[in-house]
Amino acid sequence: NNPAVIPTNWPILHMFPSFVANLHNLQDYFTLVLAGSGHNFRAHGPPGTGMRFFVTCDPANIRHIFTTNYTNFPKGAEFAAIFDIMGGSIFTIDGEPARRQRAKIKGVLSSPRLVARMEACCRNKVENSLLPLFAHMASTDTSFNMQELMSRFMFDMAATPLFDVDPGLLSWDMPPMDAAVAMDTVMEVALFQVMMPASCWRLIRWLNMGPERKLKAAHTVLCAFVMEMMDRRKVNTCRVGNDEEQEGIDILSSFLNDPNYDDDDLLCAMIISYMLAARDTVGATLTWIFYNLAQHPKVVSIIRKELSPIASRKVADGVDSMVIFEPNETKSLVYLRAVLYETLRLHPAAPLKRKVVAADDIMPSGREVHAGDTIFISLHSMGRMEGIWGKDCLNYNPDRWLSEDGNKLRYVPSHKFLAFNSGPRMCLGKDIAVMQMKTVIASTLWNFDVEVMEGQSIQAKPSCILEMKNGLMVKLKKREM
Numbered sequence: 001n002n003p004a005v006i007p008t009n010w011p012i013l014h015m016f017p018s019f020v021a022n023l024h025n026l027q028d029y030f031t032l033v034l035a036g037s038g039h040n041f042r043a044h045g046p047p048g049t050g051m052r053f054f055v056t057c058d059p060a061n062i063r064h065i066f067t068t069n070y071t072n073f074p075k076g077a078e079f080a081a082i083f084d085i086m087g088g089s090i091f092t093i094d095g096e097p098a099r100r101q102r103a104k105i106k107g108v109l110s111s112p113r114l115v116a117r118m119e120a121c122c123r124n125k126v127e128n129s130l131l132p133l134f135a136h137m138a139s140t141d142t143s144f145n146m147q148e149l150m151s152r153f154m155f156d157m158a159a160t161p162l163f164d165v166d167p168g169l170l171s172w173d174m175p176p177m178d179a180a181v182a183m184d185t186v187m188e189v190a191l192f193q194v195m196m197p198a199s200c201w202r203l204i205r206w207l208n209m210g211p212e213r214k215l216k217a218a219h220t221v222l223c224a225f226v227m228e229m230m231d232r233r234k235v236n237t238c239r240v241g242n243d244e245e246q247e248g249i250d251i252l253s254s255f256l257n258d259p260n261y262d263d264d265d266l267l268c269a270m271i272i273s274y275m276l277a278a279r280d281t282v283g284a285t286l287t288w289i290f291y292n293l294a295q296h297p298k299v300v301s302i303i304r305k306e307l308s309p310i311a312s313r314k315v316a317d318g319v320d321s322m323v324i325f326e327p328n329e330t331k332s333l334v335y336l337r338a339v340l341y342e343t344l345r346l347h348p349a350a351p352l353k354r355k356v357v358a359a360d361d362i363m364p365s366g367r368e369v370h371a372g373d374t375i376f377i378s379l380h381s382m383g384r385m386e387g388i389w390g391k392d393c394l395n396y397n398p399d400r401w402l403s404e405d406g407n408k409l410r411y412v413p414s415h416k417f418l419a420f421n422s423g424p425r426m427c428l429g430k431d432i433a434v435m436q437m438k439t440v441i442a443s444t445l446w447n448f449d450v451e452v453m454e455g456q457s458i459q460a461k462p463s464c465i466l467e468m469k470n471g472l473m474v475k476l477k478k479r480e481m
């Protein structure tokens with residue numbers, strides 16, 4: 001253990017000042033402290049605030065929290081209060097209600113018809129919107145913010161199968177993206193709330209000050225977005241007709257036709273939580289993939305080698321002779337999947353998980369936790385621990401995911417690679433996310449060279465989603481083939 005990195009225990013305020021001082025850079029701060037403290041540390045805030053934290057990135061503890069003794073570590077009532085805009089939706093609930101809602105969502109998201117629609121939606125969006133836009137940027141030698149473009153792309157990709165209406169954020173005139181910005185606000189303010197004593201942010205909320213005022217405005221924008229999309233959906237449904245072919249064609253229909261979800265507020269909360277789950281995570285990860293690949297041209301060459309047999313079977317046609325990779329063509333590509341996982345290891349889209357302790361317990365690492373304690377699980381730190389990933393843990397190396405012969409993926413348990421969560425609350429959209437990311441990365445890398453502009457400051461944004469604070473400026477060059 002390295003005592004120099006353990007937060008200073010001040011009189012009265014205890015470790016609270018260290019957390020506040022490092023809030024802008026919380027993920028790196030936790031990594032430093034967890035590396036110096038043997039993967040676990042305890043912290044507490046001023047008396048009366050109820051702030052008693054156990055911070056961990058130890059896989060044995062994670063297995064205990066997420067699987068073995070999972071019912072003792074709910075998200076808790078405070079988490080639900082922080083994310084009240086999603087109140088009643090799967091992201092804020094525990095126990096039996098969560099189990100029931102999860103079963104429903106799982107059924108909807110695994111319907112072969114919906115999966116086929118989502119695949120077609122992704123493929124068509126890449127062909128008709130993303131690649132033409134990229135080709136335009138390349139031909140005019142224009143630099144642009146890749147993070148913003150991925151955010152627009154994923155907003156449309158999340159909303160289209162949900163409402164059966166494309167909001168059209170990814171278009172040449174770059175329309176305002178108020179709802180997407182409002183989602184970012186929800187995630188940024190939530191990080192602040194998660195680290196503050198509840199009494200503190202509740203007072204700020206009551207006074208309608210600073211971040212809480214921003215949050216309230218974001219709630220208004222998001223509710224207006226949901227209403228607008230519901231209206232557009234109604235018009236769309238009337239236009240298309242309501243024959244059997246069309247019924248249940250979007251995700252929302254499955255809930256509108258179910259009496260258990262006959263509550264406008266609950267439906268609105270579920271729509272917003274679905275948009276946050278499906279957009280932010282994939283959008284942020286795609287941006288980090290492009291960033292990592294720009295630093296590792298050899299990895300790009302290996303991806304292109306893996307794509308080459310598929311590309312050579314196709315006749316390059318269409319506008320600017322670009323090759324599109326179909327979701328079913330990239331499904332079995334092992335190296336491309338390793339690239340996605342390696343990015344998520346170092347840049348997990350949801351970098352910090354929060355749980356509470358229901359009853360006193362002892363962690364596999366030997367530490368006691370007490371009822372009411374808050375547990376922070378730092379996914380960001382997990383990927384950066386020598387004790388977990390070896391001496392080269394900070395290197396970007398997709399090969400670590402491959403078997404000896406390079407033909408298969410190595411098995412890595414989810415309590416070691418937590419990016420998609422672990423145990424009974426695993427991510428329900430993993431396969432969809434992988435399909436979307438593979439389609440975008442394959443089609444972009446085959447047709448373009450991506451250059452990250454020099455002199456940028458690449459930093460993580462303080463938020464519950466690991467986006468880049470200043471975006472990612474890039475330039476594209478069309479590849480000659």
Ligand code: HEM
Binds near residue numbers: 278282285424428
């Ligand atoms: C790179 C992409 C993604 C990552 C890293 C990711 C990660 C996660 C994580 C960490 C959780 C647990 C959240 C929590 O318990 O608070 C989760 C849950 C969930 N994800 Fe994903 N996700 C991704 C994409 C998606 C997509 C595209 C969808 C939908 C199509 C989706 C749907 C869900 C749902 C419905 C849950 C709730 C499961 C539950 O609480 O039981 N995710 N995801």
